[in-house]
Amino acid sequence: MSEPGPGLRAGAVAVGVAVAGLVGAGAALGLHVGNVHNGLIAVSFTAAGLVVLRSRPGNREGRLLTATGAAHAVMYAGRQYALHPAAPSGAAPPPGADWAGWIGVWPLPLVMVLAGYTLMCFPTGRLPSPGWRPVAVLMTALGAAMALVSALWPVEYARTGLPVGPPLQLPGAAGVTAVFDVVRPVGYLLLQGIWVACVIARLARSPREEARPLRGLVITAGAGALVMVAGVAIWGSPRAGLLAVPLTAVAATVGVLRLRRATPYEALSRLAGGPASPANLLDGVCAAVADGVGGRGVVLWVATGPAPAGTGGTGPAGTNGTALTAVSGWPAGRALAAGPRTPDEIAVGRWSVTPVVHDGQVLGVIALEVAPGEELSPAERRLLGELSAQAGLVLRLQTSAHRLVTAQDEARRRIERDLHDGVQQRLVTVAADLGRLARAATAAGQEPLRQQADAVRGDLLAATAELRELARGLHPAVLTQDGLEAALGQVADRSAVPVRLTVAVPGRLPAAVEATAYFLVSEALANAVKHAGAQLVRVDARVAPGGLAVSVADDGAGGAQVLPGGGLEGLADRLAALGARLELSSGPDGTRIGTVIPCG
Amino acid sequence: MVADDAVLFREGVARILADVGFEVTGQAGDGAVLLAQVRRDPPDVAVLDLRMPPSFSAEGIETAAAIRAEHPRVGLMLLSQHVEAHHALRLMTEFDGGVGYLLKDRVSELEGFAAQIRDVARGRTVIDAELVSRLVSRRRERDRLGDLTDRERSVLALMAQGCSNLALAGRLHVSVKTIETHVRSIFTKLDLVVDEGEHRRVLAVLRYLRA
Numbered sequence: 159m160s161e162p163g164p165g166l167r168a169g170a171v172a173v174g175v176a177v178a179g180l181v182g183a184g185a186a187l188g189l190h191v192g193n194v195h196n197g198l199i200a201v202s203f204t205a206a207g208l209v210v211l212r213s214r215p216g217n218r219e220g221r222l223l224t225a226t227g228a229a230h231a232v233m234y235a236g237r238q239y240a241l242h243p244a245a246p247s248g249a250a251p252p253p254g255a256d257w258a259g260w261i262g263v264w265p266l267p268l269v270m271v272l273a274g275y276t277l278m279c280f281p282t283g284r285l286p287s288p289g290w291r292p293v294a295v296l297m298t299a300l301g302a303a304m305a306l307v308s309a310l311w312p313v314e315y316a317r318t319g320l321p322v323g324p325p326l327q328l329p330g331a332a333g334v335t336a337v338f339d340v341v342r343p344v345g346y347l348l349l350q351g352i353w354v355a356c357v358i359a360r361l362a363r364s365p366r367e368e369a370r371p372l373r374g375l376v377i378t379a380g381a382g383a384l385v386m387v388a389g390v391a392i393w394g395s396p397r398a399g400l401l402a403v404p405l406t407a408v409a410a411t412v413g414v415l416r417l418r419r420a421t422p423y424e425a426l427s428r429l430a431g432g433p434a435s436p437a438n439l440l441d442g443v444c445a446a447v448a449d450g451v452g453g454r455g456v457v458l459w460v461a462t463g464p465a466p467a468g469t470g471g472t473g474p475a476g477t478n479g480t481a482l483t484a485v486s487g488w489p490a491g492r493a494l495a496a497g498p499r500t501p502d503e504i505a506v507g508r509w510s511v512t513p514v515v516h517d518g519q520v521l522g523v524i525a526l527e528v529a530p531g532e533e534l535s536p537a538e539r540r541l542l543g544e545l546s547a548q549a550g551l552v553l554r555l556q557t558s559a560h561r562l563v564t565a566q567d568e569a570r571r572r573i574e575r576d577l578h579d580g581v582q583q584r585l586v587t588v589a590a591d592l593g594r595l596a597r598a599a600t601a602a603g604q605e606p607l608r609q610q611a612d613a614v615r616g617d618l619l620a621a622t623a624e625l626r627e628l629a630r631g632l633h634p635a636v637l638t639q640d641g642l643e644a645a646l647g648q649v650a651d652r653s654a655v656p657v658r659l660t661v662a663v664p665g666r667l668p669a670a671v672e673a674t675a676y677f678l679v680s681e682a683l684a685n686a687v688k689h690a691g692a693q694l695v696r697v698d699a700r701v702a703p704g705g706l707a708v709s710v711a712d713d714g715a716g717g718a719q720v721l722p723g724g725g726l727e728g729l730a731d732r733l734a735a736l737g738a739r740l741e742l743s744s745g746p747d748g749t750r751i752g753t754v755i756p757c758g
Numbered sequence: 759m760v761a762d763d764a765v766l767f768r769e770g771v772a773r774i775l776a777d778v779g780f781e782v783t784g785q786a787g788d789g790a791v792l793l794a795q796v797r798r799d800p801p802d803v804a805v806l807d808l809r810m811p812p813s814f815s816a817e818g819i820e821t822a823a824a825i826r827a828e829h830p831r832v833g834l835m836l837l838s839q840h841v842e843a844h845h846a847l848r849l850m851t852e853f854d855g856g857v858g859y860l861l862k863d864r865v866s867e868l869e870g871f872a873a874q875i876r877d878v879a880r881g882r883t884v885i886d887a888e889l890v891s892r893l894v895s896r897r898r899e900r901d902r903l904g905d906l907t908d909r910e911r912s913v914l915a916l917m918a919q920g921c922s923n924l925a926l927a928g929r930l931h932v933s934v935k936t937i938e939t940h941v942r943s944i945f946t947k948l949d950l951v952v953d954e955g956e957h958r959r960v961l962a963v964l965r966y967l968r969a
Binding site: 575578579582583584586587589590591592593594596597615619622623626630635636638639640644647648651652653654655656657658694 | 764766767770771773774777778809814815816839840842843844862863865866867868869892893896897898899901968
């Protein structure tokens, strides 16, 4: 990856110098109101194109803008030369003025095609869809035909006010001009209408990040069009409108640069200002990478262990021998690869990887897919480095949160086990001894003593039952011993609302995943009973490509929300620690709580 | 024979069994030792903890299955700190009678416990009342239990615990004929196939309650 290639850079410099020379020399020949707009368009579009070329070398829009600017520069210079009076008055025009003026006139329809095509391709440098290609071809054919006529017969001279005549004198000029006068307004209207239609069509279907620059362009172009209409209506001349065209170039530049590219500061501040949960943060890092350095796709991979032997290969520094699992991506909702990959398997095609390092430890990689020809500038690479450091911090925090959850589960399991093996065993033993005492009392004919012993035994067993429930709430033994299906069955058995339970979980999953799914279902069921007044709850747990998918949907009154200190917040925290997020939708049709917990 | 890794409780059980007239022929701390003792001297009934070393999961059921495979006539009474439907169903499915599944709490009701041990020794099936009442009171989507009369519901609960028609008649102070009528009515209302074997009847009812 590099900055614009040396060839591209030299070409850009040459075009820049040529345009500056043409416009500069032309301007030195005097001010001609009828030609000023060409000079301004030349300068503004060329400058816009060069700026885009420099910062987004892979975006064809830069080349198109530059070409539009350069074409106008040629026309401007040609007309300036022809308009330049060699002597105060009556003198012969400068040598070659007829040809120079000709150069400044006939390409107009073609230049309009180029400018229109440039706008049609805005802001990506490509047509919105292949369906527009025939339209572009038609537009080019129309422009070429008009330009050809204009090159052969002086059909446009009357409007340009050139003091020199055409260099070619073909017969039939009067007839052709009469026909062209009819064709011209229709042709020009078509050439303008096509790109306007194209931009509006693109705006209607564009994703959000594209819509903003497009809106800017439409507003600017629309304002220019209004000025032009007003100018034609009031002064009978499109000149005012033509003078507004350079603004379109400015809007186009801003649009292309803002497209998928925020400044490093913007990208970082957007990241910091986003919703703060670890899972969201990773999405935020991916979005910030996409935002800040462009690229068609971004995926964050987390190191999950050493790679299988023999697949290490030549990954980027420090990532050799690491198995990686995709955890987050941009655009949001993109399908993430299931199962671990090595860095070499990720860095294929147009994908490149940047290691995510924290405290010298490789925690994962950020994979970036760039468009063909797209390359990163040094500033973008710096930004990528900073963002990968952010990702490193997030991953480190996530790892410790994961450890905390695991440690908490382990502690609960230990307490449950201690209760089971210790105090619960003692209590049932004491109850058994009380039973013996009662029997002995009966044998000794001491009925009151037997009744007393039985009453104490009853109390003791009630306490034992309470303790049993307490231990179950801490960490159900059935979950540890028999897995999620049995544990969820137990929850469903005890539910005060009918539960339709579907479990498709073959085998065992990591303890933290099972426990979290169990707690999610318990919490959601309790809420459905307590708050929603549900009649039926559907519980679904299945192993999906992204991990364990759990959902609990009730038909209750809705109104569930994540409140500070509430059960759902604790659940969201626990899920976030496992790299999952809490999906909550709650309305009059009921509440659905779901998640997909990665099992990698 | 009694097997439980909790020594205090195991000895308590042994004392109780001795009190109510059983001969305790051996005590074991885990399934392997119990199995060895059963091989040496097969008892009428083996009383064993469901959660035992080394795995502390369903060790008791595995040991029970091993005993049943080698000595089909040894009754098996599993005790646990908590009774779970899936364990009960597994015991019902893998064993054809002569098996019991009770909370450890039940040991303290000496006479009742003794009777249940004897039931298991006779090849009957015993399921803990708490588990059954939990399943009977469980909320269902289309609850056909609602079609049952109160009397039929109590018959159903006792049936699920392993009571025979004779035992039911005794418990509810009615004739065996009346009980048979109740049972038939229950099976018709729940759309269950009437099965003659007591054990199969328990299994069918448990499966129904769990579904």
